[in-house]
Amino acid sequence: MKLDAKIPSGPLEQKWDQRRFEAKLVNPANRRKFDVIVVGTGLAGAGAAASLGELGYNVLNLCIQDSPRRAHSIAAQGGINAAKNYPNDGDSVRRLFTDTVKGGDYRAREANVYRLAQISNSIIDHCTALGVPFARDYGGLLDNRSFGGAQVSRTFYARGQTGQQLLLGAYSALMRQAASGRVKVLPRREMVELVLVDGRARGVVCRNLVTGKLESYAGHAVCLATGGYGNVFYLSTNANSCNVGAAWRAYKKGAAFANPCFTQIHPTCIPVSGTHQSKLTLMSESLRNDGRVWVPKKAGDSRSPESIPEDERDYFLERRYPSFGNLVPRDVASRAAKVVCDEGKGVGASKLSVYLDFRDAIKRDGLAAIREKYGNLFDMYHHITDEDPQKVPMRIYPAVHYTMGGLWVDYDLMTTVPGLFCLGEANFSDHGANRLGASALMQGLADGFFIIPATLSGYLAGEKLGKVSAEHEAFREAEKAADARVQKLLSVNGKRTPADIHRELGGLMWEYCGMGRNEAGLKKALARVPELKEEFWKNVRVTGSGADFNQTLERALRTADYMELAELILRDALERKESCGGHFREESRTPEGEALRDDAGFSHVAAWEYQGEGSAPVRHTEPLSFEHAKPSQRSYK
Amino acid sequence: MNGLLVVIRRYGTSSIGRKQIAALTGLMLVGFLCGHLAGNFLLYKGMEAFNHYSEFLQSQTLLPVIELGLLAVFLTHICMALWLTWENWRARPERYEVRESAGGRTWGSATMIWTGLFLLGFLLFHVSTFRLIEAEDEAGIFGVVVAWFQSVPVVVFYLCALTALGLHLSHGVQSAFQTFGAEHPNATPVIKPAGLAFAVFLAAAFGLMPLWSHCIYRG
Amino acid sequence: MIGIRLNLRIWRQKGPADAGALKSYEVDGILPDMSFLEMLDVLNEKLILQGEDPVAFDHDCREGICGMCSLVIDGRPHGKDEGATSCDNRMRRYKDGDTITVEPFRAKGFPVVKDLVVDRSAFDRIMQAGGFISVNTGSAPEAHCVPVPRHKAEAAMDAAACVGCGACVAACPNASGMLFVAAKVSQLALLPQGAVERERRALSMIKQHDLEGFGNCTNEAECEAACPKGVKLSNIARLNREYLRASILTPAQ
Numbered sequence A: 001m002k003l004d005a006k007i008p009s010g011p012l013e014q015k016w017d018q019r020r021f022e023a024k025l026v027n028p029a030n031r032r033k034f035d036v037i038v039v040g041t042g043l044a045g046a047g048a049a050a051s052l053g054e055l056g057y058n059v060l061n062l063c064i065q066d067s068p069r070r071a072h073s074i075a076a077q078g079g080i081n082a083a084k085n086y087p088n089d090g091d092s093v094r095r096l097f098t099d100t101v102k103g104g105d106y107r108a109r110e111a112n113v114y115r116l117a118q119i120s121n122s123i124i125d126h127c128t129a130l131g132v133p134f135a136r137d138y139g140g141l142l143d144n145r146s147f148g149g150a151q152v153s154r155t156f157y158a159r160g161q162t163g164q165q166l167l168l169g170a171y172s173a174l175m176r177q178a179a180s181g182r183v184k185v186l187p188r189r190e191m192v193e194l195v196l197v198d199g200r201a202r203g204v205v206c207r208n209l210v211t212g213k214l215e216s217y218a219g220h221a222v223c224l225a226t227g228g229y230g231n232v233f234y235l236s237t238n239a240n241s242c243n244v245g246a247a248w249r250a251y252k253k254g255a256a257f258a259n260p261c262f263t264q265i266h267p268t269c270i271p272v273s274g275t276h277q278s279k280l281t282l283m284s285e286s287l288r289n290d291g292r293v294w295v296p297k298k299a300g301d302s303r304s305p306e307s308i309p310e311d312e313r314d315y316f317l318e319r320r321y322p323s324f325g326n327l328v329p330r331d332v333a334s335r336a337a338k339v340v341c342d343e344g345k346g347v348g349a350s351k352l353s354v355y356l357d358f359r360d361a362i363k364r365d366g367l368a369a370i371r372e373k374y375g376n377l378f379d380m381y382h383h384i385t386d387e388d389p390q391k392v393p394m395r396i397y398p399a400v401h402y403t404m405g406g407l408w409v410d411y412d413l414m415t416t417v418p419g420l421f422c423l424g425e426a427n428f429s430d431h432g433a434n435r436l437g438a439s440a441l442m443q444g445l446a447d448g449f450f451i452i453p454a455t456l457s458g459y460l461a462g463e464k465l466g467k468v469s470a471e472h473e474a475f476r477e478a479e480k481a482a483d484a485r486v487q488k489l490l491s492v493n494g495k496r497t498p499a500d501i502h503r504e505l506g507g508l509m510w511e512y513c514g515m516g517r518n519e520a521g522l523k524k525a526l527a528r529v530p531e532l533k534e535e536f537w538k539n540v541r542v543t544g545s546g547a548d549f550n551q552t553l554e555r556a557l558r559t560a561d562y563m564e565l566a567e568l569i570l571r572d573a574l575e576r577k578e579s580c581g582g583h584f585r586e587e588s589r590t591p592e593g594e595a596l597r598d599d600a601g602f603s604h605v606a607a608w609e610y611q612g613e614g615s616a617p618v619r620h621t622e623p624l625s626f627e628h629a630k631p632s633q634r635s636y637k
Numbered sequence B: 001m002n003g004l005l006v007v008i009r010r011y012g013t014s015s016i017g018r019k020q021i022a023a024l025t026g027l028m029l030v031g032f033l034c035g036h037l038a039g040n041f042l043l044y045k046g047m048e049a050f051n052h053y054s055e056f057l058q059s060q061t062l063l064p065v066i067e068l069g070l071l072a073v074f075l076t077h078i079c080m081a082l083w084l085t086w087e088n089w090r091a092r093p094e095r096y097e098v099r100e101s102a103g104g105r106t107w108g109s110a111t112m113i114w115t116g117l118f119l120l121g122f123l124l125f126h127v128s129t130f131r132l133i134e135a136e137d138e139a140g141i142f143g144v145v146v147a148w149f150q151s152v153p154v155v156v157f158y159l160c161a162l163t164a165l166g167l168h169l170s171h172g173v174q175s176a177f178q179t180f181g182a183e184h185p186n187a188t189p190v191i192k193p194a195g196l197a198f199a200v201f202l203a204a205a206f207g208l209m210p211l212w213s214h215c216i217y218r219g
Numbered sequence C: 001m002i003g004i005r006l007n008l009r010i011w012r013q014k015g016p017a018d019a020g021a022l023k024s025y026e027v028d029g030i031l032p033d034m035s036f037l038e039m040l041d042v043l044n045e046k047l048i049l050q051g052e053d054p055v056a057f058d059h060d061c062r063e064g065i066c067g068m069c070s071l072v073i074d075g076r077p078h079g080k081d082e083g084a085t086s087c088d089n090r091m092r093r094y095k096d097g098d099t100i101t102v103e104p105f106r107a108k109g110f111p112v113v114k115d116l117v118v119d120r121s122a123f124d125r126i127m128q129a130g131g132f133i134s135v136n137t138g139s140a141p142e143a144h145c146v147p148v149p150r151h152k153a154e155a156a157m158d159a160a161a162c163v164g165c166g167a168c169v170a171a172c173p174n175a176s177g178m179l180f181v182a183a184k185v186s187q188l189a190l191l192p193q194g195a196v197e198r199e200r201r202a203l204s205m206i207k208q209h210d211l212e213g214f215g216n217c218t219n220e221a222e223c224e225a226a227c228p229k230g231v232k233l234s235n236i237a238r239l240n241r242e243y244l245r246a247s248i249l250t251p252a253q
């Protein structure tokens, strides 16, 4: 397998212009002759389907939920970055680019990131025109807030619902195309197979989640915008239906999977309260602006927080990182919390949480001022945990939040399978080993609205693609394969529910491949996961039939893919012996215990190629070079 | 002309258009009732004044036109109300097994169709006894009114009807404002209680008349 | 066993064409920190192991933002917790031995798919009728060309908070979708970007709303009380105004 990123020639600033100029165009009158399948209706998918529809292509758009408006992009809270420099604080495309490459710990492609920063401004213009109610100041102009990893204010937001508002904007554009008939939206469909004809992606098989029927759709190109796979950890801030299924089918059909071990863990989530828990809720990072993070100095201290005197508290972030204090980046804050919990100083019934205390802030600024900023977050926390953060400190713990890894794509967002494109969180993305806050929304919208319309036309116009219909026998084979999986799951009739086995898998992954990873642990998990997978196929219980609305079956199908993905993540984590971004190898750290990158050995993308059932996948590398953003070791002391 | 018909049809068959028509006619009826109440106050002044007022009304050449107009308003209001209500019933074919209000509904709003239908029955009786008759003796219409109000069942029937009217308007008045989109952060909080107060006032003011005739008036 | 025991009465219905009925179940070990859906998970895990068909219910984000969950709990759409979606209701309010009745959203416009799952695609079709601003990718002007007064932007955001869950329909005695339509019409009418198409939008969204079989609004205000996102009745007033205005200003095509 050859990994050719197809980065355009010329200076960094002109690469995207260059590519758009080089890309062949499809004559407007011919566009409706091209069928494009877009899987997913998040920011990336809805954006792509809408803008391709506007151009005149014949688009089919699928999603799992009952409406495209419910894709998990809806849950993003904080904001979206753009290099508008409205606050006049020295921001520029160049600075957004540099911050993103650095934030990603120098494991992203410079050309892609630069393009992302260039497009960021058009995103704000477009979303404003779509009616997204961004926050405004009294002069009626757009307001900005500051976010982690940057010294400028460049984050646009719509209260705490930025993702929702952006998605509803993209959804409305999609609905407009649906009304015009150029996009056909099929909700409650889950893609279960990718169909290749002559080595090119020419269609998908999906399961109609209401009737259980397998449906085949053919097209000239397929775009996957199916989101992240954080749910491999069972508990995450992702929605229940977030899955790796579509990407995993593509991987098994020859698309390389890049950097699967790059997962982001968010430090401020509401901690786990028991095994019943089905998801973790994110509390905005902004809380760390005023809250102080601490644990008791003494391990196993079970006194209530109020009764622990000041000198018996360990404000461990302030202690370890005097200059950044409670505001260190996500990965650093998360790991520090894990360290103290591992030492037995964790608080709460599970001993797996740390305090985030507003006592001093309330004393300093008054309750009213603090409520003004965080009132709704306090109420949300209070509602979920029944503890009032105005009286007792909040308890927080890190949780899986985002996956930087995904299908490998070239500069045109095409995977290693010709005609198969991958957008949004599902691709291995522009965030390197760690994503900055407010950059995922930007990437999803850039991919969907602005990049794919240009690069897809290059593919469609540049290739001679014969007509393929869903009657083609490749579709029958794919349907057969999918049906076989369904029937097999239904026939096991074992003793454990899919959710139960999924929970065990998640526990393993969190333990051995979560915030800290080491060789011994990874090897142990690598031995255990295949056993669990075997148990799954022998002992899972799926009730009902395949020809019905069957949520247990859906869950089982997704869990089956996670079993396989977990193994790949572990392999990738084992091979990457350096620490970088969200990937912390305990063997690779500075004398002070901080993450230590190994640029000589690992300044590359690792892309895995499937070799068939039972054979180990092959690791390919795409070297990364940094000419404009020079690598340096991060330090927050 | 054709275009105008299309526009009217578009409006008059849509849910919002119909409810605005119901609200407009409802408010017109409220207007009529205000006038009717003012005129009826003459009851307290005695036979002469009341009969004089009635004769004055009867002598107006335009009266039949106005009465037909009033009839049209009533019929429109009733038709729209029945049409909307019928559709609303069909919009939930399967009822809830357990139903609990979250506090939005009021007695008035929940009973609009029933209070309305009751008022319809009342009106048929009222108009046929007070309007569609010829007063034979010199007591005139005043005599007719007072005579009817000597009967306890009639007074009770009137009081029931006026309670229904009060309920109907307790929701209807403020609702009509909302239906026309009269909404302002400072005004809306006032409209609700004002509508309610108005409804109570109207019902009470009308209600005093049969009571006065029955209990206090002595020839 | 820790946790409480509950009696559940749950609406079971095989498919759109089948008759449904309430069926009784018992669950135990329910902890106060559980969400309502996690309580149903407990029941379903038990049913699966007994080889029975688990209860189908819609859910996805489980944090109150996607609008997918849609339960009527003891007669209240999205339950009694204030400002909460079904998934955000907590089990804390229940005592050992309590009986809880769970039904689907009921409306002609929301036919039942299975058990507690309903089909809300009518909302998508209403959106298709005009819940958008017609601007093609690439043609937007610079965002700061059009300032928007802050109070209008805020009011637009208040309306835009709608998650499209349909609880307003479920709660409305007339099964009317007016609050949902009003939220979108208001949001876009308040912003100058959306004002260009305001007449067309109001007329066609209402036309579609009526076609879908939703009832008519008689200002019952149950929708506002049930809405998990605090969408206000004033939006319906604004919609009524917009509709009247559009009816007068828009000539017959």
Ligand SMILES: Cc1cc2nc3c(=O)[nH]c(=O)nc-3n(C[C@H](O)[C@H](O)[C@H](O)COP(=O)(O)OP(=O)(O)OC[C@H]3O[C@@H](n4cnc5c(N)ncnc54)[C@H](O)[C@@H]3O)c2cc1C
Pocket: A039, A040, A041, A042, A043, A044, A045, A062, A063, A064, A065, A068, A070, A071, A072, A073, A074, A075, A076, A077, A078, A079, A080, A162, A163, A189, A190, A191, A192, A225, A226, A227, A228, A237, A238, A239, A242, A243, A245, A246, A282, A401, A402, A423, A424, A425, A426, A437, A438, A439, A440, A441, A442, A444
């Ligand atoms: C709680 C939370 C808060 C966040 N906050 C921020 C923030 O403040 N700023 C920021 O920039 N980023 C944030 N993020 C990250 C960001 O929201 C996501 O990365 C981004 O929205 C992903 O968009 P997407 O379009 O790639 O995928 P998604 O929005 O996840 O959409 C995936 C789509 O694919 C469909 N799909 C998936 N699999 C299949 C299949 N097999 N068949 C058919 N359809 C399928 C789904 O139905 C869905 O429509 C946050 C994420 C979370 C979880």
Ligand code: HEM
Pocket: B033, B036, B040, B054, B055, B057, B058, B067, B119, B123, B126, B127, B130, B131, B141, B145, B158, B165, B206, B207, B209, B210
């Ligand atoms: C309780 C006190 C009321 C009294 C004493 C009263 C009295 C009268 C009288 C005397 C007439 C005949 C007028 C005439 O011939 O000149 C009349 C007519 C009428 N009343 Fe009343 N009325 C009362 C309440 C109501 C109410 C509550 C309504 C409506 C709900 C109503 C509706 C009408 C109508 C529609 C007419 C016919 C008017 C017309 O044809 O010109 N009345 N009423």
Ligand code: HEM
Pocket: B019, B020, B022, B023, B024, B025, B026, B027, B029, B030, B033, B077, B078, B081, B082, B084, B085, B112, B113, B115, B116, B117, B119, B120, B165, B168, B169, B171, B172, B173, B175, B176, B177, B179, C217, C218, C219
């Ligand atoms: C005395 C005469 C009446 C008066 C003054 C009156 C007044 C009103 C008013 C002001 C409204 C509010 C409209 C709105 O909500 O926007 C209303 C609604 C209604 N009325 Fe009447 N009404 C009268 C008689 C009737 C009758 C006879 C009926 C029944 C057949 C009726 C049935 C209704 C119904 C069902 C509504 C609710 C419709 C809606 O809100 O859209 N009313 N009425």
Ligand code: SF4
Pocket: C161, C162, C163, C164, C165, C166, C167, C168, C169, C179, C180, C183, C223, C226, C227, C228, C229, C230, C231
């Ligand atoms: S208006 Fe409220 S209740 Fe209705 S769909 Fe929107 S969020 Fe749900």
Ligand code: F3S
Pocket: B104, C171, C172, C173, C174, C175, C176, C177, C178, C179, C216, C217, C218, C219, C220, C221, C222, C223, C224, C233, C236
């Ligand atoms: S409850 Fe129904 S009647 Fe109108 S105000 Fe709300 S839609």
Ligand code: FES
Pocket: C058, C059, C060, C061, C062, C063, C064, C065, C066, C067, C068, C069, C085, C086, C087, C088
């Ligand atoms: S599951 Fe998303 S709002 Fe309840």
